[in-house]
Amino acid sequence: xxxxxxxxxxxxxxxxxxxxxxxxxxxxxxxxxxxxxxxxxxxxxxxxxxxxxxxxxxxxxxxxxxxxxxxxxxxxxxxxxxxxxxxxxxxxxxxxxxxxxxxxxxxxxxxxxxxxxxxxxxxxxxxxxxxxxxxxxxxxxxxxxxxxxxxxxxxxxxxxxxxxxxxxxxxxxxxxxxxxxxxxxxxxxxxxxxxxxxxxxxxxxxxxxxxxxxxxxxxxxxxxxxxxxxxxxxxxxxxxxxxxxxxxxxxxxxxxxxxxxxxxxxxxxxxxxxxxxxxxxxxxxxxxxxxxxxx
Numbered sequence: 001x002x003x004x005x006x007x008x009x010x011x012x013x014x015x016x017x018x019x020x021x022x023x024x025x026x027x028x029x030x031x032x033x034x035x036x037x038x039x040x041x042x043x044x045x046x047x048x049x050x051x052x053x054x055x056x057x058x059x060x061x062x063x064x065x066x067x068x069x070x071x072x073x074x075x076x077x078x079x080x081x082x083x084x085x086x087x088x089x090x091x092x093x094x095x096x097x098x099x100x101x102x103x104x105x106x107x108x109x110x111x112x113x114x115x116x117x118x119x120x121x122x123x124x125x126x127x128x129x130x131x132x133x134x135x136x137x138x139x140x141x142x143x144x145x146x147x148x149x150x151x152x153x154x155x156x157x158x159x160x161x162x163x164x165x166x167x168x169x170x171x172x173x174x175x176x177x178x179x180x181x182x183x184x185x186x187x188x189x190x191x192x193x194x195x196x197x198x199x200x201x202x203x204x205x206x207x208x209x210x211x212x213x214x215x216x217x218x219x220x221x222x223x224x225x226x227x228x229x230x231x232x233x234x235x236x237x238x239x240x241x242x243x244x245x246x247x248x249x250x251x252x253x254x255x256x257x258x259x260x261x262x263x264x265x266x267x268x269x270x271x272x273x274x275x276x277x278x279x280x281x282x283x284x285x286x287x288x289x290x291x292x293x294x295x
Contacts, residue, residue, distance in 0.1 A: 002129045005035040005106075008161065009082030010100055013074035014092035015043040018052040020206070023128060024092050025056055033101035036088075037061060039078045044068035072173035072181045077174060081216045087162050094158040095128070095204040107196045113165045115193025116186070119159040119202040131207055139197025145190040149241065150249050153183035160186070166193060173230075179215070179222040187230050191240075206213060220257050227253060253282030255290070262294060270294075 010028055014021060021040075028038050038060045042049055044067040053062060063077060079087060090096060100119070107117045123133035136154050140147055148155070170188040173181050189195070227249055234240035239248075254277035262268035263274065274291035278284065 003263070005033075005088055006089050006105065007084040008033070008036040008086045008105065009078075009084030010036055010038045010080065010088045010090055011075055011078030012038060012042070012090045012092055013041045013043050013071055013078065014045060014049060015068060016045050016047045016049070016072075017092035018047045018049045020093040021049065021052050023095050024090060025053075025060065027096040027100075028090065029059065030098045031096065031101045032099050033105055036101060037083060038078040039063065040092075041065060041074040041078050043070070043074040044107065057275075065204040070175065070178065072177060076172045076175070076188055079167065082164075085165075087164060089160050089162075090158050091206075093206040095124070095192075095206075096158070097202045097204070100159075100202040101161070103198060103200065103202060108161070108163070109200065111194075111196060113194060114163075114196050116160060116162045116189050116195040117198065118155050118161075118186075118195065119198035120200060121156045121203040121205040121242055122161055122201045122208050124204045128204070128206075129241050133207070139199055141196045143190070144195060144197075145187065145239075146241070146245070148165050148183075148187055148190050149227075150245070150252070153180070153186065155182070155186045155207055156203055157182045158205060159198075162189065164195070167242075169193075177222055177225065180217050180226045183223070184229065187226070187231075191234055191237075216260060220260065224250075238291045249282060251277045251279075251287070253277075255284070255287045258287070258290060262290070 012024065031194065040053065040060050040248065042062065042064045044065055063081060065074065065077065088101065094160050104117045104119070108114060120135065120139060123131040125131045151226065166189055169192045170185065174184055177184055195200050231246040254273045258270045258273035258277060261273065271291060276288055277287045278291060
């Protein structure tokens with residue numbers, strides 16, 4: 001790499017992930033793109049994180065928050081400490097392919113107007129073995145704001161690299177969001193900037209019982225918070241979200257909540273959410289069938 005090669009700051013929050021940290025850190029150290037710095041933010045870990053990190057201390061920047069502050073504050077702390085022109089995010093239990101940064105930075109250098117690049121992933125289990133799981137076909141690129149708003153979050157955090165100046169327009173991670181703070185951030189970025197989706201898996205994304213995303217009720221709650229927040233933020237802006245789109249999105253969300261409660265046997269809550277969905281989108285045949293026949 002030359003002196004003009006852009007520096008990438010890699011932001012890695014960790015909370016009681018000592019068992020996975022060596023794989024994550026080693027995957028950074030093995031990158032074919034070597035103009036990078038790794039910032040590890042210890043979010044109040046109570047396991048043996050410090051002893052696991054000891055052999056790496058000369059190769060990383062270590063920040064100890066002292067107590068558990070949550071992912072948004074940990075990531076924002078890393079952003080404030082970063083020196084790079086680009087910021088990458090890597091969760092402490094995920095793993096990068098060796099070419100991850102090189103392939104990503106090639107896209108930025110070819111497309112200087114792009115604000116964010118993300119990629120496909122493969123699923124792994126707690127033992128880092130391949131795990132079957134639903135993988136999106138082709139990742140969307142360009143102006144994907146409305147698509148990302150209307151669909152489930154399809155951007156894996158550990159695949160994302162962002163230009164530093166993007167945060168001047170978007171602001172940082174929302175510390176009021178216990179969950180879905182990454183979806184909220186990608187939505188704000190995609191409103192202001194074009195993005196590129198790389199259709200090559202560059203991340204090994206870990207599924208484990210400790211994952212916050214496994215708390216389904218919590219996820220559903222904060223998904224709705226983000227839907228409401230993003231609508232309010234952009235409803236009056238050019239190319240923003242119309243009331244019609246907002247109502248259809250909210251209807252889809254209520255229907256998803258209804259199907260969740262139906263699966264776990266809570267028919268009363270399921271029916272109430274199907275009712276709320278139909279209030280927003282009364283001609284949705286699928287939801288109407290659930291409301292009448294399945295709940």
